[in-house]
Amino acid sequence: MDWIDFAIIVAKGGILVNAMLIAAAYMVLAERKIAAWIQNRIGPNRVGPWGLFQSFADVFKLYLKEDVVPAAADYRFHALAPVISIAVAITVYAVIPWSDAVEIGGRMISLTMAPDMNVALLVILAMTSVGVYGVALAGWSSNNKYSLMGGLRSSAQMISYELSMGLSIIGVVMIAGSLNLVDIIRGQSAGAWNVFYQPIAFIIFLVTALAETNRAPFDLPEAEPELVGGYHTEYSGMKFGLLYLAEYANMLASSAIMATLFLGGWDIIPFLDDATILGLEPGSLPLVLLQHGAFVGKSLLLVFVFIWIRWSLPRFRYDQLMNLGWKILLPLSLANIAVTGTVMLLLNR
């Protein structure tokens, strides 16, 4: 690795963060527009045509807001919590396989920052675990009863669902024989997508992803009628903005991970080889761009599913949430591994 390689990595990091910011801005707008559509309202329509610049107006407003830190709060951890949340959310973007590699000037260039990291899946799980610290610290440091309850609920919920999430991935790893996300995509690109082999794991992962990102129907940490705003009750200004941004960044990241693990990643046509069908050379720029588009399309489709679920389903009660996580999803995902192993050995593949 020389300095040019390092510069390329830093540039890719910059591009990914900026792309994430723009995507998050439009996801917020999409969420509000889709909510309005589902509830038969108009939604934001004042800032720009169809409210297209609404999110940018919101961001500038957040910069100019006063940052209120309650006198009783622990101001160091109060400031640290949003930094942890957003740093963890951004770090996950390094291992997501955004595109295949193209040879430019003797170097293999791809939008994926770490294409040959062989523990990518473990990094994602590790980052999910660290993300709990942001929420727990935000809740505890505010020194507010609502925040504390929200933070506790959220951390208990996130660690409970992390178990089923980790177990649901194992079936995919068994089929792919690798923890590298690029390898997992390559394993799917000629044959069937993993969702056809692992439908139960896909559903478990979708449910746990909703819980991990604290989205409805698992948004108990910020259940408005009982907890005001949950762990971000005492946050204002840009610190609140960062917590909010981290939520949307996590939503996009988990959609992209779901697309990678279960929906064939950048593979355009299931069951068939893209390159031969489209008549393009494997590894050529047009094919890679098309595949990148397919990957982003799949991720955004899953983001739409997230938003759709939020505005359609009511919130769980806390005991229902815990029962679902521990008594249904955990045994189900263990059974899924046993069945996967048996079938794979019987079919001898």
Place this chain on the structure above:
Amino acid sequence: MLNEFVWRCIFAANINCSPIHLYGYMESYIPLMVMIAIGLLFGVSNIVLAEVLGPRRSTREKLSTYESGMEPVKTARERFSVKFYLVAMMFILFDIEIVFMYPWAVQFQELGMYGFVAMLLFMVLLFSGYIYVVKKGALRWD
């Protein structure tokens, strides 16, 4: 490649395990380090920027803890339900056992029937512990 190298490094004396060689295999982690740095920088710089740009007109009332418009009663640093500790403890137990399954899942096709039966035994043990926990009522939330 990574595993192979470390493996040989630990168990064979005749291989050069100098930091330069190790650096070669640590290379795949550099993007991750860069992204962690970018993430931390992004968070800190945004908070500092908002601090600079935003007004600062604090009053005693504004800085008091929010409690739905009431005068705050005592502090939030109080004891809370022991159930949360229980969930955290059980998470650690189960998570450590799940971590064992990843290397096995990667090598599943090579290990074949022997590995599968061994993991099934492990899963039966794990599941009997789980049933004990459920029967004890550790997951009852009412």
